[in-house]
Amino acid sequence: MSDAGAPPVQARGLVKQYDDVTAVAGVDLTVERGDVYGYLGPNGAGKTTVLRMLLGLIRPTSGEARLFGRDPLVEGARALDGVAGFVEAPRFYPYLSGRKNLEMLAALDGHGAAGRIDAALDIVEMADRQKHRVGGYSHGMRQRLGVAAALLRDPKLLLLDEPATGLDPAGMRDMRALVARLSSEGTTVLLSSHLMPEVEELCNRVAIVRTGRIVYEGDITSLRARAGSHWRLRTTEDERARRVVEAQRGITAVAHDPDTPSAPGALRFEGEEAAVGELSIALVEAGLGLLELTPVRATLEDVFFTLTEDGAAVPPSSPADSDAVAA
Amino acid sequence: MPALRIVYAWELRKLLAQKRTYLGLGAAVLVPLVFAGALLVQNGQPNDVAFGRYVRQSGLAIPPVLLIFGSIWLFPLIASLVAGDIVAAEDHNGTLKTILTRSTDRSRIFVAKVLAAATYAFVALTAMGVVALLAGIAVSGLHPLVTLSGTTVSSAKGIELIAASLLVYMMPLLGIVAIALLLSVLTHNSAAAVVGALMISLILQLVTILPGLGSLQPYLLTTQFNAWQGFLRTPVDYAPVVRAAWVCALYAVPALAVAFSSFMRRDVTGG
Numbered sequence: 157m158s159d160a161g162a163p164p165v166q167a168r169g170l171v172k173q174y175d176d177v178t179a180v181a182g183v184d185l186t187v188e189r190g191d192v193y194g195y196l197g198p199n200g201a202g203k204t205t206v207l208r209m210l211l212g213l214i215r216p217t218s219g220e221a222r223l224f225g226r227d228p229l230v231e232g233a234r235a236l237d238g239v240a241g242f243v244e245a246p247r248f249y250p251y252l253s254g255r256k257n258l259e260m261l262a263a264l265d266g267h268g269a270a271g272r273i274d275a276a277l278d279i280v281e282m283a284d285r286q287k288h289r290v291g292g293y294s295h296g297m298r299q300r301l302g303v304a305a306a307l308l309r310d311p312k313l314l315l316l317d318e319p320a321t322g323l324d325p326a327g328m329r330d331m332r333a334l335v336a337r338l339s340s341e342g343t344t345v346l347l348s349s350h351l352m353p354e355v356e357e358l359c360n361r362v363a364i365v366r367t368g369r370i371v372y373e374g375d376i377t378s379l380r381a382r383a384g385s386h387w388r389l390r391t392t393e394d395e396r397a398r399r400v401v402e403a404q405r406g407i408t409a410v411a412h413d414p415d416t417p418s419a420p421g422a423l424r425f426e427g428e429e430a431a432v433g434e435l436s437i438a439l440v441e442a443g444l445g446l447l448e449l450t451p452v453r454a455t456l457e458d459v460f461f462t463l464t465e466d467g468a469a470v471p472p473s474s475p476a477d478s479d480a481v482a483a
Numbered sequence: 484m485p486a487l488r489i490v491y492a493w494e495l496r497k498l499l500a501q502k503r504t505y506l507g508l509g510a511a512v513l514v515p516l517v518f519a520g521a522l523l524v525q526n527g528q529p530n531d532v533a534f535g536r537y538v539r540q541s542g543l544a545i546p547p548v549l550l551i552f553g554s555i556w557l558f559p560l561i562a563s564l565v566a567g568d569i570v571a572a573e574d575h576n577g578t579l580k581t582i583l584t585r586s587t588d589r590s591r592i593f594v595a596k597v598l599a600a601a602t603y604a605f606v607a608l609t610a611m612g613v614v615a616l617l618a619g620i621a622v623s624g625l626h627p628l629v630t631l632s633g634t635t636v637s638s639a640k641g642i643e644l645i646a647a648s649l650l651v652y653m654m655p656l657l658g659i660v661a662i663a664l665l666l667s668v669l670t671h672n673s674a675a676a677v678v679g680a681l682m683i684s685l686i687l688q689l690v691t692i693l694p695g696l697g698s699l700q701p702y703l704l705t706t707q708f709n710a711w712q713g714f715l716r717t718p719v720d721y722a723p724v725v726r727a728a729w730v731c732a733l734y735a736v737p738a739l740a741v742a743f744s745s746f747m748r749r750d751v752t753g754g
């Protein structure tokens with residue numbers, strides 16, 4: 157049954173087991189109205205599998221998924237009322253024209269979808285190719301047609317599986333602009349991605365997944381706060397510098413810095429600016445020459461890698477990169 | 484949800500847009516033309532086939548000869564060419580996920596596909612019948628037909644009996660359609676489903692010539708391809724026709740039931 161207040165997406169304890177592979181290992185997910193929700197993870201993390209379960213294409217091994225309160229396994233196509241999207245690359249009948257494909261899908265939609273074909277083709281800028289057979293379309297054109305096919309349903313919830321994958325830069329820009337525009341018009345969006353910058357640009361909320369499990373869930377702002385930062389130090393005398401740093405109040409996590417191969421003695425540590433200021437005086441007073449003392453901000457990308465790769469420490473990036481991302 | 488009629492119409496439109504559809508239809512039209520052409524340019528006739536002796540006396544004898552000839556593999560092939568492909572092609576194109584994420588239930592899509600595959604078999608068979616009749620009349624004239632009982636029926640009555648025969652012939656053909664469709668759902672592979680359905684039909688015919696298995700003959704799907712001959716006896720023998728109805732149902736209904744439940748439950752991951 158649908159109830160008016162039900163969230164667009166609500167999944168509880170979703171598990172999908174394929175023989176020896178656990179593609180999805182217990183996912184809880186709630187997407188609220190108005191969200192642009194990023195489902196972010198590396199290849200094989202189980203993103204597509206979750207979207208397939210949401211759309212009712214595959215049966216969860218356990219757990220349940222609801223769209224606006226409706227379970228696609230119980231209510232079939234009715235559960236997809238107001239929902240559109242695609243998993244992996246959108247696929248069409250190669251022997252029919254782009255337009256004929258849309259006409260067929262509109263017939264399967266009902267609810268006046270046929271009347272939206274022209275507008276949908278215009279939005280994805282495919283009007284001039286609509287008469288050609290899909291068999292001759294490029295990947296990017298199929299992706300656009302896939303979005304048009306979703307728009308026919310006038311969706312309140314749009315599910316997109318790595319929508320920018322395989323597109324050229326202009327195609328990516330258009331795709332992102334379209335998602336932003338639909339969101340501003342009130343469409344709730346759940347999009348999977350393996351690109352943190354994409355999620356950062358488009359989404360207000362993110363789940364980071366790794367081997368079928370959500371390892372972080374929250375809004376992007378909290379994730380940024382979590383990104384944290386550290387400092388890098390190079391001096392004229394590595395050994396003594398380390399002793400001075402370790403002795404300094406307010407400085408923690410002192411370690412060898414693995415990211416400056418050209419300066420094998422470089423150190424990294426964490427601390428407030430005030431403590432670092434005092435440290436710089438202490439270093440000079442100890443007779444050490446300062447070669448570099450730089451704040452290094454971890455990017456969201458770094459956080460993503462930390463969360464999704466085995467035992468990786470936060471790999472810091474150069475200050476220039478971090479500023480660009482943090483801006 | 485859109486009406487079944489609309490989903491069915493789109494299944495037909497998809498068939499009309501595919502080359503393989505015309506392969507089967509073309510064969511159904513071409514075979515009688517070739518047969519009639521051969522009668523024109525050569526002497527003699529196929530004496531060892533029922534009605535074969537009369538193909539020069541009456542054009543009405545030609546459709547029955549082709550029905551007998553076509554039951555071995557031609558019609559099973561034509562029917563499974565489309566029925567074996569109608570679900571597997573969606574797997575091949577990755578389009579199942581496309582149509583199953585609209586507002587039409589899986590069950591309705593399945594039923595529309597069954598109806599479309601059956602419609603195709605019916606159209607191909609009818610096309611063969613009509614072309615065979617017209618070509619037969621053109622070559623041998625419209626004359627009374629000698630039945631299997633040795634009696635002669637008027638040409639008008641003969642046409643009527645041939646039409647009824649085509650309808651009865653549809654029953655085992657629908658059994659083949661159901662089996663091909665089942666294989667199409669289970670194998671996800673069009674070639675495997677078409678070849679599989681054809682193999683099943685050939686093996687069923689082989690069974691009847693194996694020693695000791697002759698008693699199975701009345702209950703084999705392929706045997707029902709002869710049931711129409713009951714109409715071409717005097718008096719008309721309805722027994723084989725009635726048996727064909729329930730024997731064919733015995734094959735088609737379980738095949739469709741398994742296909743349906745598999746289609747309803749299957750994970751759609753391709754594409």
Ligand SMILES: Nc1ncnc2c1ncn2[C@@H]1O[C@H](COP(=O)(O)OP(=O)(O)O)[C@@H](O)[C@H]1O
Binds near residue numbers: 174203752
């Ligand atoms: N139909 C399937 N059969 C077997 N394993 C599968 C199937 N689909 C996905 N998997 C496995 O499940 C895991 C998650 O796949 P997927 O959901 O496609 O990941 P993602 O979309 O995040 O790249 C992978 O290890 C993949 O190999």
Ligand SMILES: [Mg+2]
Binds near residue numbers: 205244318
């Ligand atoms: Mg994927």
